[in-house]
Amino acid sequence: MSTLLEMSGVSVSFDGFKAINNLSFQIGEPEMRAIIGPNGAGKTTFMDIITGKTRPDEGRVIFGEKSISLLKMSESHIARAGIGRKFQKPTVFEAQTVRENLAMALKNPRGPFDVLLYRKSAKGGARIEEIASEVGLTEHLTRPAGELSHGQKQWLEIGMLLAQEPRLLLVDEPAAGMTPSEREHTTDLLVRLAEKHAVVVVEHDMEFVRRLNCKVTVLHEGSVLAEGSLDHVTNNKDVIDVYLGR
Amino acid sequence: MTSVTENMVSQGGGARKSFIAQNPSVLWFLLALALFTLGVTVLSEATGSGVISTSFVKTLGKTLCLCLVAICMDVVWGYCGILSLGHMAFFGIGGYAIGQWLMYARTEIIVTQSLSAAAIPPTDQEVVDAIGTQIFGVVGSSEFPMIWAFSDSLFLQLLMVIAVPGLLALVFGWLAFRSRVTGVYLSILTQAMTLALSLYLFQNDSGLRGNNGLSGLQNIPGFEETSQATLSIVFFWAAALALGLGYVLFAWVTSGKMGSVVRGIRDDEARVRFLGYHVESFKLFVFTITAVVAGIAGALYYPQAGIINPAEIAPIASIYLAVWVAIGGRGRLYGAVIGAAFVSLLSSWFTGGSAPDINLGFYVVKWTDWWLVLLGFSFVAVTLFAPKGIGGLFDLIMIKRTPDRQGDYGPSEGAKRAEEGSVDVEDVK
Numbered sequence: 001m002s003t004l005l006e007m008s009g010v011s012v013s014f015d016g017f018k019a020i021n022n023l024s025f026q027i028g029e030p031e032m033r034a035i036i037g038p039n040g041a042g043k044t045t046f047m048d049i050i051t052g053k054t055r056p057d058e059g060r061v062i063f064g065e066k067s068i069s070l071l072k073m074s075e076s077h078i079a080r081a082g083i084g085r086k087f088q089k090p091t092v093f094e095a096q097t098v099r100e101n102l103a104m105a106l107k108n109p110r111g112p113f114d115v116l117l118y119r120k121s122a123k124g125g126a127r128i129e130e131i132a133s134e135v136g137l138t139e140h141l142t143r144p145a146g147e148l149s150h151g152q153k154q155w156l157e158i159g160m161l162l163a164q165e166p167r168l169l170l171v172d173e174p175a176a177g178m179t180p181s182e183r184e185h186t187t188d189l190l191v192r193l194a195e196k197h198a199v200v201v202v203e204h205d206m207e208f209v210r211r212l213n214c215k216v217t218v219l220h221e222g223s224v225l226a227e228g229s230l231d232h233v234t235n236n237k238d239v240i241d242v243y244l245g246r
Numbered sequence: 247m248t249s250v251t252e253n254m255v256s257q258g259g260g261a262r263k264s265f266i267a268q269n270p271s272v273l274w275f276l277l278a279l280a281l282f283t284l285g286v287t288v289l290s291e292a293t294g295s296g297v298i299s300t301s302f303v304k305t306l307g308k309t310l311c312l313c314l315v316a317i318c319m320d321v322v323w324g325y326c327g328i329l330s331l332g333h334m335a336f337f338g339i340g341g342y343a344i345g346q347w348l349m350y351a352r353t354e355i356i357v358t359q360s361l362s363a364a365a366i367p368p369t370d371q372e373v374v375d376a377i378g379t380q381i382f383g384v385v386g387s388s389e390f391p392m393i394w395a396f397s398d399s400l401f402l403q404l405l406m407v408i409a410v411p412g413l414l415a416l417v418f419g420w421l422a423f424r425s426r427v428t429g430v431y432l433s434i435l436t437q438a439m440t441l442a443l444s445l446y447l448f449q450n451d452s453g454l455r456g457n458n459g460l461s462g463l464q465n466i467p468g469f470e471e472t473s474q475a476t477l478s479i480v481f482f483w484a485a486a487l488a489l490g491l492g493y494v495l496f497a498w499v500t501s502g503k504m505g506s507v508v509r510g511i512r513d514d515e516a517r518v519r520f521l522g523y524h525v526e527s528f529k530l531f532v533f534t535i536t537a538v539v540a541g542i543a544g545a546l547y548y549p550q551a552g553i554i555n556p557a558e559i560a561p562i563a564s565i566y567l568a569v570w571v572a573i574g575g576r577g578r579l580y581g582a583v584i585g586a587a588f589v590s591l592l593s594s595w596f597t598g599g600s601a602p603d604i605n606l607g608f609y610v611v612k613w614t615d616w617w618l619v620l621l622g623f624s625f626v627a628v629t630l631f632a633p634k635g636i637g638g639l640f641d642l643i644m645i646k647r648t649p650d651r652q653g654d655y656g657p658s659e660g661a662k663r664a665e666e667g668s669v670d671v672e673d674v675k
Contacts, residue, residue: 051520053516074519074524075516075519075520076519076520076521076522076523076524076525077524079519079520079521079522080522085520087517091514091517093506093509093510093513093514093517094513095509095513096506096509096510100506103503103506104503104506104507104510104518104521105521110522110523110524111524111527112504112524112527112528112530112531113531115503115504115507115523115528116499116504116531118502118503118504120502120503160521164521164522
């Protein structure tokens with residue numbers, strides 16, 4: 001397992017409030033990592049920094065074998081470099097069909113002229129079918145995404161993430177709004193993905209995290225409070241204080 | 247077209263269809279345009295019975311050009327979500343570019359004729375000076391400004407019809423999109439662009455004859471013997487052809503994967519960015535290609551109008567363009583065509599004095615004064631009560647139900663929150 005992403009000494013503040021405070025984090029490939037933490041711990045900002053939405057005030061973030069710095073790259077460039085993100089609330093293109101949503105996410109050249117001259121290929125079509133069956137949306141391919149239920153939109157967004165074929169997947173509360181059986185399916189999918197990719201899951205639900213059976217990082221006030229197995233961190237006195245105390 | 251269609255069908259499985267099958271409106275539109283063109287041809291003075299007067303053929307030909315620029319506006323606004331309020335500037339630049347050649351070449355013919363009577367044949371420099379005096383006498387000058395350097399070449403001026411709007415859009419768009427200017431700020435910037443351009447052109451030393459503009463453009467050099475009736479129908483055909491080609495071009499651009507990405511940018515550009523698309527490049531592409539086509543539309547419009555002056559690219563012109571598209575129905579190409587044709591023809595009917603005045607007893611409503619008020623109210627009414635515009639009627643006919651969702655194009659309320667994944671205040675900066 002080699003290190004895929006490394007953050008060190010990263011800090012960011014909004015109007016004087018330190019959202020991320022000297023955070024260091026690394027993840028290998030393949031690896032599954034769960035990130036937990038109370039509200040305001042900086043989980044979303046953490047993802048924003050990796051995906052280029054928020055620029056940190058200090059620190060460095062490097063990615064891949066060539067150790068490229070993500071700090072100078074645009075959001076789209078970072079996404080093309082192999083970092084995919086699933087948002088907490090499903091954000092899909094509601095006016096477009098499920099197939100169009102997946103086709104847009106499919107890994108292909110992303111320049112305007114590449115896209116303009118893009119011709120649908122049998123391979124791409126097959127890949128869409130494959131992803132659709134993986135996320136259980138085969139029957140809904142021709143429906144506008146806006147018609148889907150909340151859970152189905154979650155699935156669609158996971159499908160779009162798969163279609164991007166990223167090396168690092170940032171998954172924000174994947175199981176929110178899902179039925180127990182859907183949650184189980186999500187867990188299986190994530191575990192399977194983590195066999196080849198680096199997967200970071202942000203989740204509140206401890207049961208869900210337990211099923212992922214992976215290393216856990218606890219964030220608190222913008223820095224790492226504890227790291228280790230779920231049992232290890234849940235027995236950590238600091239973690240207990242943050243979650244239960246005060 | 248057929249070979250491309252067959253190719254696509256043979257290549258694809260069940261899910262893939264030909265361009266026409268995916269865009270049935272293209273076929274219907276081309277059919278309607280062809281029938282309309284045929285009808286006008288049969289009824290015009292030059293080629294038919296003469297039921298339609300030459301001036302009305304010109305009005306119809308100009309309307310087709312306006313429809314073409316409306317399609318450009320629809321692609322930029324209705325599909326890509328950039329409310330550009332400056333696209334008529336590109337239209338005007340196209341008109342000025344072709345106007346320069348028309349004016350130069352025609353004045354050259356007149357000057358050569360009058361000088362040929364002289365005992366000593368004039369030198370080339372004398373001819374050029376005489377042309378300069380003819381064209382720029384009205385602004386108290388006789389020197390050719392730099393901007394007229396290519397005016398003796400039809401080819402180069404035609405190139406400028408495409409190149410100048412394209413370059414202006416490229417530079418303006420690059421600066422604006424790169425700084426992530428969106429929404430109302432971008433609209434204001436585009437207004438400022440067209441205002442600045444028109445104010446500049448109003449000056450006498452701008453080199454384009456100030457507020458006099460370029461005139462006599464209806465006289466095509468080399469076709470002095472041809473009647474205006476014939477010229478009008480030829481320009482009508484040219485405008486119809488350009489509109490047809492423009493429709494097919496933009497139907498192609500807004501379909502398939504490009505259309506998907508462009509509509510995605512309209513609905514949630516931050517999400518498109520996280521999918522790995524460089525949103526700014528796509529916006530720049532759409533902005534520039536529509537500016538080029540708008541320039542072509544202008545180059546076909548002004549020889550029919552006969553005159554162009556800086557008032558034509560005043561900010562209000564671009565606002566009308568947005569009104570046409572909104573009334574016609576944005577986000578569908580035929581909606582823009584319907585809106586532009588309907589509103590501009592109605593406008594010339596009302597302002598032409600042929601609409602009957604309404605006597606309310608205590609006040610007489612004169613349409614020449616009140617038409618703009620009516621247009622303003624219609625715009626507000628369409629925005630509030632029929633956001634799909636006239637084009638929305640086609641949905642009723644097709645009984646095509648649209649899914650229940652928040653807003654017409656927008657994402658669900660859940661996706662509009664101020665945190666990740668949606669455009670928020672952070673992005674505007």
